[in-house]
Amino acid sequence: MFHRLSFIPGRLLRALPVILGVTIVVFLMVHLLPGDPAIAILGDKGTPQRIAALREQLGLNQPLWLQYATFLGRLLQGNFGTSLVNNRPVAELVFQAVPVTLTLLLFALILSLLISIPLAAIAATRPNGGRDLGVRAFTLLGQGMPQFWVGIMLILLVSVELRLFPVGGYGMTDAEHLYYLFLPALTLAISMAPTIIRSLRASTIASLGSDYVATARSKGSAGSALFRQHVLRNAAIPTISVIGVNLGYLVGGSIVIERVFAIPGLGSLMLTGIFARDFPTIQAVALVVALFVIIIGILTDVLYTLLDPRVNFSKEARA
Amino acid sequence: MSTPSALLARHQEKRRASRPRSLKPWYQNPSLVAGLIVVGALVLIAVLAPVLAPYDPVKQDLQNALQDPGAAHWLGTDKYGRDVLSRLIWGAQIDLRIGFLAVLIPFVIGSVVGALAGYFGGWFDSIVMQIVDIFFAFPFYVMVIVLVFVFGAGEASIYLAISAISWVAYAKIVRGEVLVAKKQDYVAAARLGGLSHGRVIARHIGPNVLSQALIYAMSDVVMDIMAIVTLGYLGLGIAPPTAEWGSMILDGQEFITTQWQQATIPGLVIVVASLGLSWIGDGLSDLLSPERRK
Numbered sequence: 039m040f041h042r043l044s045f046i047p048g049r050l051l052r053a054l055p056v057i058l059g060v061t062i063v064v065f066l067m068v069h070l071l072p073g074d075p076a077i078a079i080l081g082d083k084g085t086p087q088r089i090a091a092l093r094e095q096l097g098l099n100q101p102l103w104l105q106y107a108t109f110l111g112r113l114l115q116g117n118f119g120t121s122l123v124n125n126r127p128v129a130e131l132v133f134q135a136v137p138v139t140l141t142l143l144l145f146a147l148i149l150s151l152l153i154s155i156p157l158a159a160i161a162a163t164r165p166n167g168g169r170d171l172g173v174r175a176f177t178l179l180g181q182g183m184p185q186f187w188v189g190i191m192l193i194l195l196v197s198v199e200l201r202l203f204p205v206g207g208y209g210m211t212d213a214e215h216l217y218y219l220f221l222p223a224l225t226l227a228i229s230m231a232p233t234i235i236r237s238l239r240a241s242t243i244a245s246l247g248s249d250y251v252a253t254a255r256s257k258g259s260a261g262s263a264l265f266r267q268h269v270l271r272n273a274a275i276p277t278i279s280v281i282g283v284n285l286g287y288l289v290g291g292s293i294v295i296e297r298v299f300a301i302p303g304l305g306s307l308m309l310t311g312i313f314a315r316d317f318p319t320i321q322a323v324a325l326v327v328a329l330f331v332i333i334i335g336i337l338t339d340v341l342y343t344l345l346d347p348r349v350n351f352s353k354e355a356r357a
Numbered sequence: 358m359s360t361p362s363a364l365l366a367r368h369q370e371k372r373r374a375s376r377p378r379s380l381k382p383w384y385q386n387p388s389l390v391a392g393l394i395v396v397g398a399l400v401l402i403a404v405l406a407p408v409l410a411p412y413d414p415v416k417q418d419l420q421n422a423l424q425d426p427g428a429a430h431w432l433g434t435d436k437y438g439r440d441v442l443s444r445l446i447w448g449a450q451i452d453l454r455i456g457f458l459a460v461l462i463p464f465v466i467g468s469v470v471g472a473l474a475g476y477f478g479g480w481f482d483s484i485v486m487q488i489v490d491i492f493f494a495f496p497f498y499v500m501v502i503v504l505v506f507v508f509g510a511g512e513a514s515i516y517l518a519i520s521a522i523s524w525v526a527y528a529k530i531v532r533g534e535v536l537v538a539k540k541q542d543y544v545a546a547a548r549l550g551g552l553s554h555g556r557v558i559a560r561h562i563g564p565n566v567l568s569q570a571l572i573y574a575m576s577d578v579v580m581d582i583m584a585i586v587t588l589g590y591l592g593l594g595i596a597p598p599t600a601e602w603g604s605m606i607l608d609g610q611e612f613i614t615t616q617w618q619q620a621t622i623p624g625l626v627i628v629v630a631s632l633g634l635s636w637i638g639d640g641l642s643d644l645l646s647p648e649r650r651k
Contacts, residue, residue, distance in 0.1 A: 155505055183624065183627075187590075190613065328494040
């Protein structure tokens, strides 16, 4: 089966120009600022000395291509520059925030699967039945609600009224982290679930009507065993790529949700950076998040290949 | 709430499903009619805001701050004593206007670029698709937030930021449609008839491929409205004191324990707006898909 993974080096190679392009976009962000970036960043705090110093620090006195080369060279060494707010290396700030956001995303993904799989199964067993309509109403609503508003509503119902979970923050210990991250993760899961449900419902209906399920039934398989062994495994495959595409969206959503729940992840880092006009920090977060999305895309392709024997991205198969 | 790449994936999934299309006239399509009624009502409210709103949306009345809903203020007042209902009504103007207008520029630019890339192929196509991939690597909200910050506060920079990102989805949709359309006989016939490339694209391929971009545009409006209210909530959107749904939710969150309706109601209105728009989108995809004409 592993010869089918021979597409991986080629896939990585194809990601390279995209990664390079992402670094160019991130680099150019500073130059999109109207007028002199140094003046724009410093705003009303800009004395001539400070402007000159910042121009020097950002390398703005050099030609554009040289600035980019320097920027790229530093990135390759893991150097994201220095925060303009507290003079700490941005890489340090980012590396503190990445595990927080990753935990939140993973937690959200698990919760959204826990919500989606049973709901999709309920909906698919009798399409257009009462339960199916209920699930469809949920998916419709789930997509129409602003994510941050879902978070606030959960705070209102679960934290303020029921007093079950904290209204925000991150806690100190690992157990506390999970406790504090539950509501934000649920918020993200609620907005991610409709897409997964829709895809899983469609593929489950297809799978239930297939010959291999009829065969399994004729051999006496039924109930949850049939569902787990025959239906879900096959129905899950197209959903993998749907999840892959939407994880990128989850990453973007977490930026906003971290703000709602005051979680010290990449989103909070970026928004603090925005309000402090701390350009190196903003650039670093944008870059890390984009790399995230690119890596997720590659992982999705790999997982897809491993799960579905029919998918083959390798060269021999294409020829 | 979504992001161009996810929205695009959903659009393409629907496109491939190509179920039998309805041949009924548009007014017998339940989702389209329901959507038109909901969105029509909201647009009407937005247009008639000066007549409908009982109070000035930005006028402060600190004596009457944080009133519960009652006869004088149906939905209560906020921390500055401003009437919540009036702000909600005036907010419809801002959020719907920006939501609809923000779609126009990316629709036009993306469709033109996508059509040219799909029609001529070659190096131009490769470059465009490479750029599309790069743009899709950035999560929508990250890019919108950064660009709005870079371009500066205000409505114009929201349009710019959204346009800079969401044209790629239109480019990808139209390119895909053109790739299929240009192999059709009617295109070959038009070319053999001596028509120029420009005329073939504009008059023959264009009308046949734009319907998909139009269907996508409906979900794009929803996404843009979400982006505007999210920016408002983060304090990066339309500057206060202008009434806007997102910043109303932000203001209301502060008083979530005592005045829950302040953060809740603007959110419900956004839900209604996005439901109406997605119904229109569903109805359009029933009516406009090419399969219908077979």
